[in-house]
Amino acid sequence: MPATDLDRFVAFRDLAPEDLADLSWSGGDTHLTEVAGQLGRSYAGEVVLLVGALPNGRLVAMGGLDLARQCGVGLLWMLAVHETLQSLGIGRRLIGALEQRARDRGCRTARLTVEHDNPRALALYRRLGYAEVGSTIESWPVAGGRTYVTACAVLERPL
Numbered sequence: 001m002p003a004t005d006l007d008r009f010v011a012f013r014d015l016a017p018e019d020l021a022d023l024s025w026s027g028g029d030t031h032l033t034e035v036a037g038q039l040g041r042s043y044a045g046e047v048v049l050l051v052g053a054l055p056n057g058r059l060v061a062m063g064g065l066d067l068a069r070q071c072g073v074g075l076l077w078m079l080a081v082h083e084t085l086q087s088l089g090i091g092r093r094l095i096g097a098l099e100q101r102a103r104d105r106g107c108r109t110a111r112l113t114v115e116h117d118n119p120r121a122l123a124l125y126r127r128l129g130y131a132e133v134g135s136t137i138e139s140w141p142v143a144g145g146r147t148y149v150t151a152c153a154v155l156e157r158p159l
Ligand SMILES: CC(C)(COP(=O)(O)OP(=O)(O)OC[C@H]1O[C@@H](n2cnc3c(N)ncnc32)[C@H](O)[C@@H]1OP(=O)(O)O)[C@@H](O)C(=O)NCCC(=O)NCCS
Pocket: 003, 004, 005, 007, 079, 080, 081, 082, 085, 086, 087, 088, 089, 090, 091, 092, 093, 113, 114, 115, 118, 120, 121, 123, 124
């Protein structure tokens, strides 16, 4: 199968609680606890959590869209594609699916952040039309009860 066709086999749908068991590739226990904690917000319509599934049902992509940060702006976050299936166009399609959900909910702008030391992801976002609008410091819990702190660029594109 040509690499250019593989991404078309991935179908995107809303994350369900039972999907957490097939997302261990996307991060450790702390990350999965964070994803599980966002499920309640997804039921309330504050966030959209999407997973990308192969025809056999196995999950190979996930990403979130936060609609509650700023009126008219959809924040894409937690973007991840299974390590063995990166660079095949799945990430591009995942972002497209999240952007469509943002449009459906009336957003005029898509925003995301990328760590200063992730040039490959930055290059992908730029190719998809995102432009840097600022920088920020982000932090999230990691194993051992510690907090990871990192510098990020903020990027936006019109929808
Ligand atoms: C960043 C990430 C989500 C992008 O997903 P992806 O599926 O790898 O992205 P895409 O395949 O759509 O595009 C990325 C690359 O594939 C290439 N590509 C896209 N479609 C392709 C195709 N059909 N055939 C071959 N290559 C293709 C792109 O040119 C790009 O090239 P690069 O590898 O030199 O960067 C994924 O790589 C990932 O999970 N990375 C680790 C976690 C992470 O960094 N998350 C983002 C935090 S901000």
